[in-house]
Amino acid sequence: MHERRVVDVAVTHARSVRRQPQAEFVFALRGRTITSVRRHGKFLFAELDGTDALVAHLRMSGQLRINAAADELLKHTHVVITLDNGEELRFVDPRTFGEMFVDKLDDDRPAALRSLGPDAMDSRLSAAGLHARLTAGRRVSTLKAALLDQRALAGVGNIYADEALFASSLHPKRLAASLQLDEARVLRSQLRRILKAAITARGTSFKDEGYVDAYGQLGGYSRRHKVYGRDGQPCPRCATPIEKSVIAQRGTHFCPTCQSIRDVLETPR
């Protein structure tokens, strides 16, 4: 893969570039060469000549796509970055929760991402390290809330939090501070396994549209969900109906039988 130079930038929806003045964004990009493309947690970033980075977060409905210039513009295309081979990097985002910005690189990541915890797939994060991050300073928060806290661990969202907790036989409402080291060991390996498989399957797409890769391909991981979106259906392990309730302000799916309680804030249900 060749390095690509940015030859032009067009922002057609101001909200998609809201962290900085639009003109600053365009000026910081035009003429720069993309030297690598990386990820930290849910943020994607392209290094620009090794000093700045073009950062993107897709939130729920965003897509980053590579298109030929002649390809039809999808509805909700908010940013178009023209590359020196004539192709375009397009940011498409119906709900406009996603964003792009240019930021200074600070060591291994853009400065704005400094407050994020280590990436959940980072092999240097040990079980003891994960244990410390999920328990440290937490007085009353649940395991589910801790897993979703991007300052503790970056990259785990609602779907994969539920899947990892199920695979680890941990109740989402467990007090985070009650997590034992041996449980953190299991959680670490299940998180890594699930995220790896989800990435291989190009993630989770619902229905006929939504989450796609840079070439418009849908993700196939939802077929592998064991609990997410399966409330009322039998647990694949013990056949108890999967429950859904709101935990940490998020729809949360779990098996009340397989995911042991031991130590919860309140009795579920």
Place this chain on the structure above:
DNA sequence: CGATCTACCTGATGGC
């Protein structure tokens, strides 16, 4: 300080 709540937004879905 940690924990919790709200705004942001639109397409899909469910009820009538």
Place this chain on the structure above:
DNA sequence: TGCCATCAGGTAGATC
């Protein structure tokens, strides 16, 4: 069929 209300998701910022 159509209309309307509700829901889903991640993060920043406000508030408790």
